[in-house]
Amino acid sequence: AQSVTQPDARVTVSEGASLQLRCKYSYSGTPYLFWYVQYQRQGLQLLLKYYSGDPVVQGVNGFEAEFSKSDSSFHLRKASVHWSDSAVYFCAASHHNYAQGLTFGLGTRVSVFP
Amino acid sequence: EAAVTQSPRNKVTVTGGNVTLSCRQTNSHNYMYWYRQDTGHGLRLIHYSYGAGNLQIGDVPDGYKATRTTQEDFFLLLELASPSQTSLYFCASSDWTSSAETLYFGSGTRLTVL
Incomplete structure (x- = not known):
């Protein structure tokens, strides 16, 4: 099963x-990969997504992520964080049956201190 | 920007109670989802639908029913609520006509079962 x-x-x-947040996926092929962010008391919002091409994808608010097939990873990075980046970040992969939406990681809570 | 609206924002009920959570999306997306979010488990898919009248079972469906009455409206029903269903519930929608579509989330409903 994918995870x-x-x-x-x-x-x-x-x-x-x-900032670097780590994400590893387990999948029989190459899934579509996503990073979502959840600010306090809000729903999840898309930061970026990858499905082919350049392994480094740019997202909103200065975030980028790098896909590695050999490492089965999709790590998220930001060069310089702001206090407003404090949130929970979720890595997700598409289900084999795309209709079932996404499989999410457990999330990483990021706290930015002045 | 896609809009997904959930109601109520908060709900408290007692064990054995009957609860309906509502979700409306205004972007004519074909797919809608119900997730629950719990510490240590991340987001888990309860039910999903790909159109009015359609219902598909997700990964944690026990104790939940759902109904998609229109393209816009998707309801989650707990007919005999139990304390284990205390959670944060998210509705999401997407249009999986392309390969890697985005899920748009509502702001969530926090349900407490006493």
């Missing part, structure tokens, strides 16, 4: 520092 693993439940960073 998405986010090994870090919580990450704390200082404002202005760089």
